[in-house]
Structure formats: structure tokens, C-alpha cells
Amino acid sequence: RKEVEQDPGPFNVPEGATVAFNCTYSNSASQSFFWYRQDCRKEPKLLMSVYSSGNEDGRFTAQLNRASQYISLLIRDSKLSDSATYLCVVNTVGSYIPTFGRGTSLIVHP
């Protein structure tokens, strides 16, 4: 079983739609969680951290469910520029090596 699993997609949505991705992790000792965004042929960039209480940054909301061991990313009012691959990243207590999911592809069309 992979440590961090994501639906690869692609998720194909119209502009203005709300879309959500989930990411499941297998190690219950996981401590820190992040979402990264990777545009086509570019490097991954940190989008947001995921806090236990959930957090919001504009149109983006991240949530953590420790009991079910998954994190989610919700994007409201999708823009064409949101088209990218979204990587889920998990860190485990005592390790500073992050574990990356394989990413979920989002395509926002007019």
C-alpha cells in the first residue's frame, strides 16, 4: 500500500465550479501536512499547510481528518489559472523527509 495516495484525475471542471480533492495517508504517526501546486513543466510550489483545525486561504480550504487519515483541498469558484497538478505531502514524526503523493490533475475549462 502506498504511503500517500491521491486520485490522479484528471478532474475536468468548468470555470466557477467547486472542486475537492482528497489524499489518504497510511502512517498514523504523520505529523505535518501540505498541499503543493505544480504547473505543467514547472517545479512544485507550496500552496498551503494543513492544520488540525482546518485553514482557509481565499478560495482554497484545506482540512485534516486524523481519525480517517486523510486531508482534503477544496477550491471554490475555479479559475482557468487553477489548472495544475496538486500534490499532497505528509511528514512523519522524527523524519524530515516528506512523502509526496503522485498528484491530482485539475483542468479548469471555459
Place this chain on the structure above:
Amino acid sequence: DVKVTQSSRYLVKRTGEKVFLECVQDMDHENMFWYRQDPGLGLRLIYFSYDVKMKEKGDIPEGYSVSREKKERFSLILESASTNQTSMYLCASSPHRGSYEQYFGPGTRLTVT
């Protein structure tokens, strides 16, 4: 802003050549990482370093070596390039042992023919 630079954006090498990929970060970060990224396989860790002259193997170190003589520079070496090492190579850094956010360089697209 943190800046991580890589020596080349695109590189074409022949089978058997020795290949050097260089990565430099300008924010005094302690940790540096080398990944390769392939379609369908995601990011895979090759090597990482948490201090000058220190290195640790990642998930796929075979066929690679690394060097960290200065804090800001982390080099990836392909001793004898093979076609299955054709890939996108990404360098990353993070501030210190307890920090998990990574900052990536722009990547080097390596083609081995």
C-alpha cells in the same frame, strides 16, 4: 524570497557519460534534496543531505552519487549515464531539521541517448 537554482534546464548526454547536476540555494538552508520525477511515478527521492559533507540515501540511490562540500551547493552525479536515467531532476531545500516546507529549483530535464 528563497531561490534555488539548478545549473541547466535541459541536458542531453550519451550513454556512459559522467553527468553532473548542480543545485545552489541562497537562503542558508541546512537540508537539501535531489528528486527525479517521471510520469505516473511522481517524485522519488534519490539522496538528501542535512549538513555539509553529510548525505543519506533516499528511495532510489542506485546509479547516483552526491556531493555537498559547501552548505549552499548540492551536486548530483550520474557516474555512467544510462537511458533509464532520462528524467526530470528536481533539487529542493528546506531550512532546518524541524522544518518540512521544501523549496524547489526549476528542474533539469535530462535526456540520455
